[in-house]
Amino acid sequence: MTIRTKESLAGFVATDPELTxxxxxxxxxxxxxxxxxxxxxxDGTFTQLDPEFTDLVMFRRSAELAHEQFRKGDNFIAxxxxxxxxxxxxxxxxxxxxxxxxxDNNITRYTVxxxxxxxxxxxxxxxxxxxxxxxxxxxxxxxxxxxxxxxGASSVKREAVAR
Numbered sequence: 114m115t116i117r118t119k120e121s122l123a124g125f126v127a128t129d130p131e132l133t134x135x136x137x138x139x140x141x142x143x144x145x146x147x148x149x150x151x152x153x154x155x156d157g158t159f160t161q162l163d164p165e166f167t168d169l170v171m172f173r174r175s176a177e178l179a180h181e182q183f184r185k186g187d188n189f190i191a192x193x194x195x196x197x198x199x200x201x202x203x204x205x206x207x208x209x210x211x212x213x214x215x216x217d218n219n220i221t222r223y224t225v226x227x228x229x230x231x232x233x234x235x236x237x238x239x240x241x242x243x244x245x246x247x248x249x250x251x252x253x254x255x256x257x258x259x260x261x262x263x264x265g266a267s268s269v270k271r272e273a274v275a276r
Contacts, residue, residue, distance in 0.1 A: 119193060119194060122193070124189065125149070126144050126184065127145040127146055129184060140174070141171070142171045144169050147164035150162035168209065169191060171211045171214065187221065189214055190214070191209065193209055193213070196208055196209075
């Protein structure tokens with residue numbers, strides 16, 4: 114079996130996420146994201162370079178959740194794919210279409226709520242003790258419809274059938 118893999122993108126949110134809706138009503142979130150860049154020197158130190166920027170887009174419920182949970186400056190890791198498109202000005206651009214996104218736990222401090230999700234369950238009244246006894250008596254009567262016969266032969270025959 115082959116393990117399914119996708120592209121990933123890690124970086125920081127450079128602009129506040131914008132939530133819009135497509136012509137068919139699907140949610141779409143757009144955010145400009147950046148990746149810090151550094152150059153390694155021979156002496157073992159790093160020189161910070163200007164970050165590289167790209168667009169990150171998500172759709173439907175994932176877009177709504179990302180819009181609620183992310184703000185400018187947040188560090189993230191996303192899974193998806195890079196696509197090239199032609200902008201309104203005719204220039205080719207790249208954007209990252211994310212299917213999943215989460216805060217980068219190597220940089221971000223947060224707590225995880227593992228509480229059980231609330232479910233709507235129909236509420237039913239528990240049967241009372243008398244009701245339970247009536248149901249059990251009826252079930253016994255259904256299983257044993259005839260009273261035991263007086264003769265010993267029929268009770269033996271009956272026991273053999275009941276086993």
